[in-house]
Amino acid sequence: MNNAIILILLFVLGLILVTIKLKTGKQRLLLWLGIVAGIPILLILWYKWAVWKGEKDLAAAELQCNEKTLVDELTLYFSDFKLADFRDSAFTIHRNAAGIMLDSGRQAIVIDKKEKNRAWATYFYRHPFATNDVLEIRLGKRKYVLTDFRLTVLAHGVMLGAPKAHGCMIGNASINGKRTPFEQNMFIRSEDRY
Template structure:
């Protein structure tokens, strides 16, 4: 902030110096009118251009996400489960669309919080999988079958206008046949009936 104030003060000093060097009042008036009208006009045009460029970049990123069929990793959050359901891992079976098993075994679980006999945990599947693959996760006595992954652009608003895209993220998936949005992450609570 101090740098911005210093730049504005320096700019005003240069303008005052130029005004003093100008010969007549008409030239001074034209200079100050140009500054008063030109700077806001440049700011508005710069903002409009940033919004237009952001929309253009978002459309290109959306097209790229629509064509992408591979998900790099998956993070799920399990909330308010019986603590006995969590060990240090969950059994996972990864199948392709034809039903061929591509991977099976235990995947890491991090216990985030424990209260009495309830627990909250984070599940990580760090192997790439296709959006039409099937992930079956066995957590305690429950089984979750995840299918039909959809991807969307990960974007946020920029300070100077327009959205800024940051790649693709999972938008939603079917859990045991029920369409579930991901939002920032996938949250599965004990009360959810899938």
């Protein structure tokens, strides 16, 4: 930020010196009109270039995410469940596409919010898994089988230009055979029918 301020001050100082060196008022007026017209044009061209480059980078990142077959971790949010469903930690079974069990055990459930007998919780599965692996999560009397994970770009908007890619995230998966898109977070609501 300090470098930008120094550059702007040097630019203004240079303009003042050039203006003083010019002999006629007409030359000075033409210089300032050129600057007043040129700066917005340069800013517009710079913005268009930033948008074009951002879209190109985002498309390249999307191709990389489509080719990626390994997911580092999984975070699910359970919304508006009975508090009794969270009395025990979730039991998870991790199988590969051929059905061979790779991992099983209890996974952490963190209750984020409680209201009377209702609760909202976060489930963490911190073991890497392939996008074609099967994760079976047993929570109380409910069972969720997550399969066919599809990755998409995790992008954040910027003030100027196209959004910037920040890695890959799970864009959608099948839960008990039903294709489910995940917008920003992976939510499973108690009223969802799977």
